[in-house]
Amino acid sequence: MQKRVAQAGSELALFIEQHPRLWVITGAGVSTDSGIPDYRDEAGQWKRPPPVQHGDFMASPSVRQRYWARALVGFQALREARPGGAHKALAALEAMGFIERLVTQNVDRLHQRAGSRRVIDLHGRADLVKCMSCGYQMMRHAMHSEMARMNPAFAALDATHAPDGDADLETDFSTFRVFDCPRCHGILKPDVVYYGDVVPVERRLAAEAGLKNAQAVLAVGTSLMVFSGYRFCREAHAMGLPIASLSLGVTRADALLAHQWRAPLTPVLAHAVELLAASQRALDTQGLSASQNRQGASRSSGSA
Numbered sequence: 236m237q238k239r240v241a242q243a244g245s246e247l248a249l250f251i252e253q254h255p256r257l258w259v260i261t262g263a264g265v266s267t268d269s270g271i272p273d274y275r276d277e278a279g280q281w282k283r284p285p286p287v288q289h290g291d292f293m294a295s296p297s298v299r300q301r302y303w304a305r306a307l308v309g310f311q312a313l314r315e316a317r318p319g320g321a322h323k324a325l326a327a328l329e330a331m332g333f334i335e336r337l338v339t340q341n342v343d344r345l346h347q348r349a350g351s352r353r354v355i356d357l358h359g360r361a362d363l364v365k366c367m368s369c370g371y372q373m374m375r376h377a378m379h380s381e382m383a384r385m386n387p388a389f390a391a392l393d394a395t396h397a398p399d400g401d402a403d404l405e406t407d408f409s410t411f412r413v414f415d416c417p418r419c420h421g422i423l424k425p426d427v428v429y430y431g432d433v434v435p436v437e438r439r440l441a442a443e444a445g446l447k448n449a450q451a452v453l454a455v456g457t458s459l460m461v462f463s464g465y466r467f468c469r470e471a472h473a474m475g476l477p478i479a480s481l482s483l484g485v486t487r488a489d490a491l492l493a494h495q496w497r498a499p500l501t502p503v504l505a506h507a508v509e510l511l512a513a514s515q516r517a518l519d520t521q522g523l524s525a526s527q528n529r530q531g532a533s534r535s536s537g538s539a
């Protein structure tokens with residue numbers, strides 16, 4: 236194991252032992268090992284054109300044609316993605332009792348598939364679509380099947396997969412037929428908070444409530460460039476909670492951090508989980524032998 240990874244892992248394990256009720260926030264970095272591309276480089280800068288804006292999606296039929304035609308190709312990457320080592324390590328930390336809340340800015344549901352239960356999907360979920368007029372919901376893959384049937388020429392295209400189930404496809408999208416709400420013919424949109432839109436208030440409040448019960452914040456694989464995630468770090472800092480970050484690159488919250496490990500996520504998390512599991516086992520053994528000693532002592536005093 237690299238020295239940098241080993242050191243970061245043991246520092247992280249120590250941080251968790253000192254603050255065993257963590258409020259965790261995750262971002263694109265935890266899912267890149269699962270084959271889901273991200274938007275930003277290590278300096279926190281866009282490495283590709285920013286995603287569609289909420290206002291443009293709602294206002295323009297041609298933006299929606301382009302969006303759904305590209306999604307027909309690119310969503311496959313999201314559907315086929317499997318949880319990676321970082322998801323599994325965070326699920327293990329939850330099983331060990333260290334996670335108060337896990338707030339993710341990802342929309343891929345991979346934390347849940349890895350076994351995490353205390354998850355808030357801050358920016359929604361990409362596998363659901365919702366009617367913006369009547370609230371009707373359907374699974375995204377069902378909508379995609381309908382659109383593939385309606386657009387056989389587009390369904391046969393291929394292109395490089397891009398973040399958020401997008402694809403780098405450039406063609407004439409004007410003939411693409413978008414599938415509308417089967418109940419009211421309204422606009423269907425992935426149940427995802429787009430840029431230019433806001434996080435639903437009850438979701439934000441649930442995340443904040445978790446912060447009040449936590450002892451520290453751990454940011455994993457996120458540059459915290461998006462305000463909806465960064466705001467929690469500002470709140471945590473104001474509350475006096477220590478904040479630690481594990482990511483490859485810089486974060487917007489660098490000035491607020493008590494610890495910062497710039498290292499690959501999966502090996503560092505896995506090492507921390509190993510160390511914590513070993514120390515839990517050691518405690519269990521001690522506890523067991525202590526209680527055996529007590530039982531032994533009470534037996535001998537009883538027989539005397």
Ligand SMILES: [Zn+2]
Pocket residue numbers: 366367368369370371416417418419420421
């Ligand atoms: Zn509708």
